[in-house]
Amino acid sequence: METTANNLVTVEKSKTSKIDQVDFDNLSFGSIYSDHMLVCDYKNGAWENPKVVPYGPVSLDPSAKIFHYGQSIFEGMKAYKDSEESTWLFRPLDNHKRLNISAKRLAIPEIPEDYFMEGLKALLKVDDQWIPKNEGSSMYIRPFIFASGQGFHASPANEYKFMICLAPSGSYFSGKVKVLIEEKYSRSANGGVGYAKAGGNYAGQFYPTQLAVEKGYNQVIWTDDNTHEYIEEAGAMNIFVRINDTLITGPTSDRILDGITRKSIIEIAKEEKIAVEVRKLTVAEVVAAAKDGSLKEMFGAGTAAVISPISGFGFKETDYDLPELEESYASLLKKRITDIQYNKAEDKFGWRYKL
Numbered sequence: 367m368e369t370t371a372n373n374l375v376t377v378e379k380s381k382t383s384k385i386d387q388v389d390f391d392n393l394s395f396g397s398i399y400s401d402h403m404l405v406c407d408y409k410n411g412a413w414e415n416p417k418v419v420p421y422g423p424v425s426l427d428p429s430a431k432i433f434h435y436g437q438s439i440f441e442g443m444k445a446y447k448d449s450e451e452s453t454w455l456f457r458p459l460d461n462h463k464r465l466n467i468s469a470k471r472l473a474i475p476e477i478p479e480d481y482f483m484e485g486l487k488a489l490l491k492v493d494d495q496w497i498p499k500n501e502g503s504s505m506y507i508r509p510f511i512f513a514s515g516q517g518f519h520a521s522p523a524n525e526y527k528f529m530i531c532l533a534p535s536g537s538y539f540s541g542k543v544k545v546l547i548e549e550k551y552s553r554s555a556n557g558g559v560g561y562a563k564a565g566g567n568y569a570g571q572f573y574p575t576q577l578a579v580e581k582g583y584n585q586v587i588w589t590d591d592n593t594h595e596y597i598e599e600a601g602a603m604n605i606f607v608r609i610n611d612t613l614i615t616g617p618t619s620d621r622i623l624d625g626i627t628r629k630s631i632i633e634i635a636k637e638e639k640i641a642v643e644v645r646k647l648t649v650a651e652v653v654a655a656a657k658d659g660s661l662k663e664m665f666g667a668g669t670a671a672v673i674s675p676i677s678g679f680g681f682k683e684t685d686y687d688l689p690e691l692e693e694s695y696a697s698l699l700k701k702r703i704t705d706i707q708y709n710k711a712e713d714k715f716g717w718r719y720k721l
């Protein structure tokens with residue numbers, strides 16, 4: 367057993383490695399896991415020291431509250447290798463902050479910044495060889511916290527596990543997506559948990575998304591729960607709409623996740639002198655723009671795909687196609703942000719974090 371320089375994280379190395387079984391040229395997204403994981407237990411009112419241990423199953427009592435009350439939250443982030451094989455993170459402290467925002471909303475104890483960052487760094491160091499070096503590939507990082515404490519009473523648990531797992535992943539691009547603007551179901555509600563990355567938010571999206579897939583769409587565009595008149599998010603991504611040459615995205619609220627990609631895109635677009643409006647956007651405005659030809663682009667923005675361009679949308683039994691653009695904002699912004707992430711371009715904003 368080793369400990370990190372500051373004695374915070376202990377490291378127990380796996381005796382064997384699965385790395386030889388991995389085809390790094392054909393990685394899918396988030397479906398194979400590295401040799402180690404981080405585990406940190408909350409017991410007796412305090413977080414214990416984080417431990418890097420061999421990757422493997424977790425044993426829980428059937429009465430653990432995660433199973434009954436869904437007290438669980440997560441994050442999604444990536445580590446990137448540059449051409450010199452240095453490793454970089456992108457705005458990792460924002461992920462830590464957001465994990466604690468989610469924790470507070472779900473009555474989960476907050477995780478200290480050094481436990482998160484030192485734990486993550488120790489894990490990435492042990493599994494450094496697992497971080498993909500191929501163009502477009504990266505290490506998808508999944509930090510999560512769940513209620514491991516027991517009891518059938520509906521109240522917060524007294525024990526939790528904070529864990530981080532690593533999934534070397536290929537680029538997410540799977541072509542343009544066709545989306546359905548949702549008129550009945552909601553992802554989140556006023557005063558609810560939409561702004562948190564709570565596991566249950568995603569479970570609640572599955573059924574309406576299945577219905578949309580049955581109708582021939584890939585994803586759902588979520589609208590506000592009250593009137594279904596306002597565009598809010600695209601699947602598990604923030605949404606941007608380009609009308610003429612203006613890029614529009616809704617303001618974050620207690621129904622919308624404050625995406626790190628979204629806020630980075632807003633900054634980069636402004637720097638590119640693209641007109642950006644952060645304001646409420648109605649479905650009616652988007653439909654009218656599609657009809658008069660001023661709707662140029664729509665895309666989702668999130669860590670996994672970075673930018674996911676939309677080819678068209680369905681609304682009230684009618685499909686609207688978007689034009690194919692030679693020089694889209696989507697491809698310009700994706701290149702700008704990924705060049706910063708992979709240390710290929712100057713980082714004026716100070717977003718890169720060297721490991």
Ligand SMILES: Cc1ncc(COP(=O)(O)O)c(C=O)c1O
Nearest residue numbers: 602603604623625626627668669
């Ligand atoms: C609901 C939702 N919206 C937006 C995003 C995009 O956030 P980020 O750019 O921080 O990955 C995510 C993914 O994390 C999400 O789950």
